[in-house]
Structure formats: structure tokens, C-alpha cells
Amino acid sequence: MLAYCGNVIPKQSVNMADVARRTGVSIATVSRALRGERGVSEATRLRIQRAADELAYVVSPEASKLSGGATGRVAVVVPWIDAWFYSRILAGIEHELRAADLDVMLYCLEESAQRESFFERLPLRRKVDAVIAVAFPLTAPERARLEEMDVTVVVIGAHAGEFPSVRIDDELAARQAVGHLIRIGHTRIGMIRTVDPEGQSWEGDIARVAGFHAALAGAGLADDCTVTVPWGIEGGERGMELLLSRAEVPTAVFCHSDEVAVGALRTLRRAGIPVPAGMSVIGIDDHPTAELADLTTVRQPVGEQGAAAGRVVVELLGGREPAERAVVLPTHLVVRGSTARPPEL
Amino acid sequence: MLAYCGNVIPKQSVNMADVARRTGVSIATVSRALRGERGVSEATRLRIQRAADELAYVVSPEASKLSGGATGRVAVVVPWIDAWFYSRILAGIEHELRAADLDVMLYCLEESAQRESFFERLPLRRKVDAVIAVAFPLTAPERARLEEMDVTVVVIGAHAGEFPSVRIDDELAARQAVGHLIRIGHTRIGMIRTVDPEGQSWEGDIARVAGFHAALAGAGLADDCTVTVPWGIEGGERGMELLLSRAEVPTAVFCHSDEVAVGALRTLRRAGIPVPAGMSVIGIDDHPTAELADLTTVRQPVGEQGAAAGRVVVELLGGREPAERAVVLPTHLVVRGSTARPPEL
Numbered sequence: 001m002l003a004y005c006g007n008v009i010p011k012q013s014v015n016m017a018d019v020a021r022r023t024g025v026s027i028a029t030v031s032r033a034l035r036g037e038r039g040v041s042e043a044t045r046l047r048i049q050r051a052a053d054e055l056a057y058v059v060s061p062e063a064s065k066l067s068g069g070a071t072g073r074v075a076v077v078v079p080w081i082d083a084w085f086y087s088r089i090l091a092g093i094e095h096e097l098r099a100a101d102l103d104v105m106l107y108c109l110e111e112s113a114q115r116e117s118f119f120e121r122l123p124l125r126r127k128v129d130a131v132i133a134v135a136f137p138l139t140a141p142e143r144a145r146l147e148e149m150d151v152t153v154v155v156i157g158a159h160a161g162e163f164p165s166v167r168i169d170d171e172l173a174a175r176q177a178v179g180h181l182i183r184i185g186h187t188r189i190g191m192i193r194t195v196d197p198e199g200q201s202w203e204g205d206i207a208r209v210a211g212f213h214a215a216l217a218g219a220g221l222a223d224d225c226t227v228t229v230p231w232g233i234e235g236g237e238r239g240m241e242l243l244l245s246r247a248e249v250p251t252a253v254f255c256h257s258d259e260v261a262v263g264a265l266r267t268l269r270r271a272g273i274p275v276p277a278g279m280s281v282i283g284i285d286d287h288p289t290a291e292l293a294d295l296t297t298v299r300q301p302v303g304e305q306g307a308a309a310g311r312v313v314v315e316l317l318g319g320r321e322p323a324e325r326a327v328v329l330p331t332h333l334v335v336r337g338s339t340a341r342p343p344e345l
Numbered sequence: 346m347l348a349y350c351g352n353v354i355p356k357q358s359v360n361m362a363d364v365a366r367r368t369g370v371s372i373a374t375v376s377r378a379l380r381g382e383r384g385v386s387e388a389t390r391l392r393i394q395r396a397a398d399e400l401a402y403v404v405s406p407e408a409s410k411l412s413g414g415a416t417g418r419v420a421v422v423v424p425w426i427d428a429w430f431y432s433r434i435l436a437g438i439e440h441e442l443r444a445a446d447l448d449v450m451l452y453c454l455e456e457s458a459q460r461e462s463f464f465e466r467l468p469l470r471r472k473v474d475a476v477i478a479v480a481f482p483l484t485a486p487e488r489a490r491l492e493e494m495d496v497t498v499v500v501i502g503a504h505a506g507e508f509p510s511v512r513i514d515d516e517l518a519a520r521q522a523v524g525h526l527i528r529i530g531h532t533r534i535g536m537i538r539t540v541d542p543e544g545q546s547w548e549g550d551i552a553r554v555a556g557f558h559a560a561l562a563g564a565g566l567a568d569d570c571t572v573t574v575p576w577g578i579e580g581g582e583r584g585m586e587l588l589l590s591r592a593e594v595p596t597a598v599f600c601h602s603d604e605v606a607v608g609a610l611r612t613l614r615r616a617g618i619p620v621p622a623g624m625s626v627i628g629i630d631d632h633p634t635a636e637l638a639d640l641t642t643v644r645q646p647v648g649e650q651g652a653a654a655g656r657v658v659v660e661l662l663g664g665r666e667p668a669e670r671a672v673v674l675p676t677h678l679v680v681r682g683s684t685a686r687p688p689e690l
Contacts, residue, residue, distance in 0.1 A: 073450075081439060082648065087432035094426060094453045103472065105418075108439045127448065145490045262637065290636065292607065303427065 017147040021102065022051040026325070027162065028316040030150045031279060039319020073103045074313055075128040077118065081108045084287055085302055089134050089156060092306025100314040102129075112139075112198060119145050124262055126188050130313045132156065134306075136220070137202055138163075154309045158203045159326075164316070166309040166327040170204045170315045173298045173331040174211025177282045180296070180333055182219045182251040185341045186280065188223035189216065190250035192239030194262050197230060208284065212254055225250050229260070236263020251279065251342035258283035258290045258297055263291045265293055276340035286334050294337040301329050348400020362492040362507050367396040371670070373497045373661040382601055404579065418448045419658055420473040422463065424481045426453045429632055430647055434479050434501060437651025445659040447474075457484075457543060464490050475658045477501065479651075482547055497661045499654045503548045504671075511654040511659070511672040515549045518643045518676040519556025519599070522627045525641070525678055526597040527564045530686045531625065534561065535570035535595035537584030537605050542575060553629065557599055572594050574605070581608020589616060596624065596687035603628035603635045603642055610638055610683065621685035631679050639682040646674050 016034075017314035020027045025044060033040045033048040040048075074097055078086045094104050106129055109115040119142045122131070131146065135157030138146075143161050146153050154163040181189050191212045201209075209226065216223040218248050227242040229235035236255060240263070243250060261283030266277060273279050283290060286299035308327050315322040361379075365372045370389060378385045380392040385393075398626050404528035421438055423431045439449050450473055454460040464487045466477070476491065480502030483491070491498045500510040526534050536557045540546050546554075554571065561568040572587040581600060585608070588595060600606035606628030610620060618624050629637060631644035653672050658668040 064364040076451075081436040082429070084427070087427040087435075090432075091426040091453060094451055098452070106421075106435075106439055106449045106451045107443070108436060216637075289634065289637065292637065 019048060019052045021162065022054070023048050024163070026152075026316055026321060027147065027150065029319065029321065031320050040091070040235070058303045070129050071127060072101070073105050073128045074130045074132060074317075075105045075107055075122075076132045076134065077109055077115070077116075077136075078134045079108070079110050079319075081106070085285070086134060088302040089306035089309075092303035092308075093132060093134075093310045096307045096310025096314065100310075102314070102317070106269050110197075112200075113135075117144065122146075122149065122151070123305050129317055130154070132313060133158075133160070135202075135204070137200070152313060154312050154316070156305055156309045164312050164322060164325040164327075166305050166312065166329070168300045168305070169328050170207035171211035171214065173284050173300065174208040175215045176331060176333050177254050177284060177298045178212050178215035180335070180339065181254065181280060181282060182215060182221070184280075184339065185335050186250075186252040187221055187342075188225070188248060188250045188252075189221065189223075189322070190227070190243045190246075190253045192236060192243070192253060192255045192264060193226055194231045194235060194256040194260060195226050195228055201272050207257060231257075231260070232265040233259050233266070234259035236265075237267045238263075240264040240267035240271075244273075253279065253281050255281065255283045258285040258287035258295060261295055261297070261338075262287075262289055262293050265295070275338050278343060280339040282339055284331075290334070290336070296336045296339040297334050298331050299334050300331045301343075304329055361495050364393060364397050366507060367399070368393050371497075371509065371661055371666060372492065372495065374664065374666065376495050377664050387473050402688060415474050415662070416472060417446070418450050418473045419475045419477060419662075420450045420452055420467075420636045421477045421479065422452045422454055422460070422481075423479045424453070424455050424506040426451070430630070431479060433647040434651035434654075436651075437648035438477060438655045439651075441652045441655025441659065442689075445655075447659070447662070452575060455542075457545075462489065467491075467494065473542070474662055475499065477654050477658060478503075478505070480547075482545070489648070497658060499657050499661070501650055501654045509657050509667060509670040509672075511650050511657065511674070513645045513650070513676050515552035516556035516559065518629050518645065519553040520560045521676060521678050522599050522629060522643045523557050523560035525626060525680070525684065526599065526625060527560060527566070529625075529684065531595075531597040532566055532687075533593060533595040533597070534566065535571070535572070535588045535591075535598045537581060537588070537598060537600045538571055538573050539580060539605060540573055546573075576602075576605070578604050578608040578611070581605035581610075582612045583608070585612035585616075589618075597684070598624065598626050600626065600628045601686060603630040603632035603640060606640055606642070606683075607632075607634055607638050610640070620683050625684040625687070627684055629676075635679070635681070641681045641684040642679050643660040643675050643676050644679050649674055 016030045029040055030048050033045040076093055080086050097104055107118060109118050130152035133155050138160045153163045155163050157167050159165055191266045193209050194205050213223050223260050229239040243253060253264055255264055261281050264281050268275055268279055275281060283295055283297040286297050290297045304333045312322045361372045361375045365375045374385055375393050378390040419442055426433050444448055452463060454463050462556035478500045483505045495631050500508050502512050504510055538554050539550050572584050574584040588598060598609055600609055603685045606626050609626050613620055613624055620626060628640055628642040631642050635642045657667045
């Protein structure tokens with residue numbers, strides 16, 4: 001079954017990802033083709049074999065031993081379970097995978113050190129056919145490790161090199177939110193952005209900040225009004241305190257997420273500033289609390305991102321190319337009572 | 346390794362649960378003892394063997410084949426993932442099991458038919474060493490199936506025959522809530538109780554209703570003011586509408602849970618009835634929304650129930666008896682702004 005090519009010396013630095021890149025198919029397809037498994041057309045198999053020969057790639061003994069049999073299991077790695085976003089994603093994934101008779105192995109790895117250790121040990125355990133990494137940044141060594149060990153990987157909520165991904169367009173979502181504030185007359189708009197408990201900005205936050213700046217620039221507005229806080233309601237409380245400490249207080253605030261916005265609303269209530277008459281607030285998510293708090297927001301489909309990732313995994317494990325390798329789901333404005341024209345107009 | 350007892354004829358109707366009951370140890374311990382595995386003292390092993398002999402119990406071929414080797418995996422079966430209670434429980438379980446190097450296999454089985462089919466197929470799959478069943482009613486055939494197949498089972502949020510369990514005292518929690526309403530002067534108290542999407546009352550709800558009645562009876566109050574709605578915020582909205590339709594409207598309402606109470610508060614807001622001046626509302630949970638809604642409630646530890654169940658599983662799989670086989674975690678009143686003395690006092 002192994003595709004040894006007698007006339008070349010294996011190079012350790014070449015891996016399946018290189019072969020996949022050269023032939024324009026998925027790593028899973030390369031893996032199947034080189035091991036002689038079903039689900040790959042003869043033409044594709046020949047093309048992949050040719051690319052592997054050219055790159056002097058052989059299935060590594062480690063990868064080959066590991067990839068022996070299908071386990072029927074998919075690891076889902078999340079940084080938190082008991083948070084709305086992650087539990088919704090997880091529900092979407094579990095539903096799709098169970099329908100395909102695949103089992104979900106759940107790993108909650110909150111700290112980046114735990115995640116590193118997990119990815120380091122993964123090849124030794126070989127307990128799963130695929131890994132779905134939910135909304136945390138994969139480091140370069142983690143990506144390399146996953147490519148090497150030849151497991152199917154799908155990433156939710158981020159770009160990650162060659163791996164298939166499912167996400168929203170965070171920059172667009174921010175432009176939808178900030179565009180609404182501009183359209184109803186605001187010219188002094190602040191943003192509360194976030195860092196994780198280890199002080200890092202994640203890809204989604206960076207894209208939302210870019211969208212904030214792009215929307216302001218498009219309207220010819222200044223953009224010096226960004227504050228950075230930790231995720232969550234308390235972060236939002238603190239962020240609004242920081243904005244209220246500015247010499248020029250904004251008339252509207254775009255929050256990284258609805259939970260941050262709920263914290264911002266709490267500070268405004270304690271401060272006696274009426275919403276929306278004295279200040280407009282907008283978030284991103286359409287978290288269930290947004291409806292309770294009458295918060296204007298940009299809705300992102302969450303369970304649907306999990307379900308889409310589950311479907312991509314099912315396709316890949318079945319040896320089929322998914323319809324899209326980079327699924328981007330749409331977001332849209334949900335107008336409620338926390339936004340209105342600015343007080344001075 | 347099998348404990349055949351030459352002088353008796355095996356009876357199919359006797360199972361490990363019977364042997365465990367007779368010797369006062371766990372089913373897992375019986376299983377270990379009869380298969381000659383480690384982690385059982387010689388004295389206990391002899392005692393179990395004697396009971397098995399007396400009961401004419403032999404390890405069934407099916408159970409013995411299935412129990413061959415440890416998988417290192419634990420199935421967690423929940424009816425929902427993306428609900429606060431279940432995601433918190435799951436987080437607690439995952440944390441404990443990962444610390445013991447056990448993997449979590451997640452099954453979300455919303456409908457009773459799905460659960461039945463899962464438990465029916467479980468023995469054929471033998472993918473796990475243990476099952477944690479979270480807060481749904483195990484039917485008698487499901488319990489029998491689990492006892493037969495000799496897998497370690499822990500139940501959260503319910504009693505379930507011989508199986509170890511982790512829960513709160515729902516009747517006590519209800520008495521804590523209703524007792525508070527009585528103590529501050531209410532004499533006309535209503536309750537919004539719940540049924541699942543299939544119209545069934547669960548054990549927790551039945552116990553809360555019993556606690557409601559017990560508290561009223563203890564204070565010599567009438568108790569004709571109970572309405573039944575489906576779980577959730579919308580159910581709570583409807584429940585309060587039903588109570589407001591009564592000839593004698595209560596001055597205080599005890600809600601099955603905080604989500605139901607949040608719905609009840611919405612109806613009161615729409616009705617223009619001030620809380621707590623015109624109506625007191627109390628829930629159970631201390632859901633994150635309770636703090637946002639300024640809701641008085643009875644706090645139950647949720648992640649802690651998951652963690653405790655995880656620890657029981659780790660003990661049992663290690664061949665040790667857990668400190669307690671029926672863990673009951675404490676609940677306590679959290680007084681916020683949705684309760685006050687009744688208007689007429």
C-alpha cells in the first residue's frame with residue numbers, strides 16, 4: 001500500500017501538505033491516494049503520485065503506522081465549553097457528525113500551553129480521524145504538527161494555512177455595525193476591543209478592528225477612540241468606563257461582542273446615561289442576552305458554523321472534496337433599542 | 346478469568362446489579378472482582394464471589410466479551426448541549442476526566458427515541474468504559490440494559506436505581522424559594538412548573554412541585570395556583586399570562602427555573618405590573634441571566650455537579666469505591682431585587 005518511490009531519497013522536510021498544494025487537492029485526498037484507498041479517481045491518483053514523486057515524498061513510517069485504520073472518531077478542540085458561542089458550535093458539530101455515525105471526542109483546552117501539549121501528544125495517541133479546532137489561533141508549530149501527522153483538520157472561526165475553514169467575515173460584520181452607527185448620524189464612535197486571558201488579540205478581534213477603521217475611513221471620520229479590555233461582561237463594564245474617561249466622549253460605541261456590550265450597558269446604567277438617548281451601543285453575535293437587553297447587534301450564525309464544519313469533515317473522511325474549502329457564512333444587522341441618532345442632532 | 350460456578354445453572358435473570366446489591370459494593374467492583382482484575386481487596390473479592398455463587402450469577406458471554414479491555418473513554422449523554430445548565434455540567438465533567446487522562450465522547454440525544462436507540466446499540470459498540478447520563482429520565486428498559494452490559498454508569502440530576510448519582514435536593518431548593526416568599530409575607534403564591542418538549546414532567550420538576558406544596562402546607566396556605574408550561578423563556582411568558590388570568594392573582598410566583606422566571610418577568614413588564622412592588626418572582630438556578638435581570642433565586646452548583654460525577658467515574662474505573670454513591674450538593678438563596686413584601690401589607 002505504501003507509495004515508496006525507489007529512485008529518490010525521502011526528504012523529511014516534504015510532507016503531504018506540499019503534495020496537496022502542488023496538486024490542488026486536500027491533504028486527506030493525498031493521503032488516500034498514496035495509501036491506495038477508495039474514493040480517489042484514477043486520474044487524480046496518478047496526478048498525486050506524480051507530484052509526490054517530483055517532491056520525493058513518501059508516506060512517513062510514523063504517519064503510515066498512525067493512519068492504519070479509521071477510528072470513527074473526531075476530536076473537537078475548544079477553549080471553553082460553557083460559553084454560548086462554543087456550546088452552540090459544539091451542538092452544531094455533534095449533530096452533523098452523529099448523523100454520519102461519527103463519534104465526537106471533546107477536548108476543552110483553555111490555555112495555549114494545554115493546546116500545545118495536546119497537539120504535541122496527538123500523533124502518539126492516534127485516537128481520531130479528524131480534528132475540528134474551534135476559534136482559537138493555531139500556532140505555526142501546531143499547524144506543522146497537524147500537517148505532518150496527516151489527520152483531517154477543519155478550523156472554525158479562523159484562517160489556518162492549508163486547512164479547510166468555516167467562519168464569518170469579521171471585518172464585514174464590523175463594517176455592518178459601524179456603518180449603521182454612521183448612517184444614523186454618529187461621527188464620534190468608540191470601539192471596545194478585546195484580548196484573551198493571556199493578553200493576546202485573536203484573529204477575529206483584529207479583523208473587527210480593521211472593519212471599524214475601514215468604516216470610519218470610508219466616511220472620512222477620525223478613529224482615535226479604541227480601548228482594549230479582556231473578553232466578557234466585566235471587560236465591557238471597564239471598557240465603557242475607559243471611554244467615559246476620554247476628554248471627548250463618543251456618542252456611540254461598537255463593542256467586540258454582545259457580552260462586552262452588555263457590560264458597557266451596565267456601566268451606562270450605573271452612570272445614569274440613558275441608552276440610546278445619551279449613548280448608542282452595538283455588538284456582534286446576537287447572543288440570547290442581546291434580545292433581553294434590547295441590544296442592537298450584528299447576528300452571526302453559530303450553530304450553523306459548527307454544522308458546516310461537521311459536513312466538511314464528513315466529506316473529507318469520505319474521500320470527497322467538500323464543495324468549499326473556505327466556507328464564509330453571512331452576518332446581518334439586527335436593529336433593536338440600544339441605537340438611535342446622536343443627542344446633538 | 347470467568348467465574349463459572351460448576352454446581353449451579355446460570356439464570357439469565359440474575360445480573361451484576363443483583364450481586365452488587367447483595368454485597369453492598371458497586372457494579373464496577375463486582376465486575377472487577379469476577380474478572381480477577383486489580384483494585385479489589387481479597388476479602389471483598391471473596392464476599393462478591395460468595396454472593397455470585399449464591400445467586401447463581403455468571404459473567405454473561407456478552408458482558409465478558411464486551412468488557413475485554415479498557416477503552417479510556419467515557420460517554421457523556423446529554424439532551425442538549427447549547428443550554429447553560431448542560432454546557433456547565435459538561436465543562437465540569439470534561440475537566441475532571443481530562444485530568445485523569447480519560448477521553449470524553451459526547452452524545453446529544455434530544456428525543457427519548459434517540460436515547461432508547463443509543464442505549465440499545467451501546468453494547469454492540471462497546472466504545473466506552475463508562476456512561477454519564479445527564480439530567481434526563483432513564484427508563485426501566487434503559488436501566489436494565491445498562492446493568493446487563495456491565496458498564497460503569499453515573500447519573501446526574503436524578504435518582505436512577507442502583508447507579509451512583511450526583512444531584513441537588515430539588516424539593517429542598519423549592520422549599521428554600523417558597524419559604525422566602527412566605528417569610529416576607531406572601532400568602533397567595535403561584536408556581537409555574539414545566540414539562541419537556543414531549544409533554545413529560547421530569548423528576549426534578551416533580552420534586553420542586555412537592556417542595557412548593559410542602560412549604561405552603563407547612564405555613565397552612567392553600568396551593569391551588571400551579572400552571573404547567575414547556576421549559577424556557579417563552580414558557581415562562583405564557584405561564585405568567587395564565588396566572589394573570591386567574592380570578593385571584595397571586596402576589597408572588599415561584600418559577601421552575603430562572604429561564605422560566607425571565608419569561609414571567611417579560612410578561613409582567615409588558616403588562617405594566619411593577620416588580621417587586623406589584624408582584625414578586627423567584628427562580629431556581631442562578632443562571633447568568635438572573636444577575637442581569639436582578640432576579641432573586643436559589644443557586645444550584647452546576648459545574649460542580651459535573652465535576653463530582655467525573656470524580657465518581659474516575660474512582661469507579663480505578664476499582665475504588667467513591668466516598669459517596671449518592672452525592673447531593675447544597676443549594677442556597679440569592680436575594681436580589683425581584684422579591685419584596687406583598688403590596689397589600
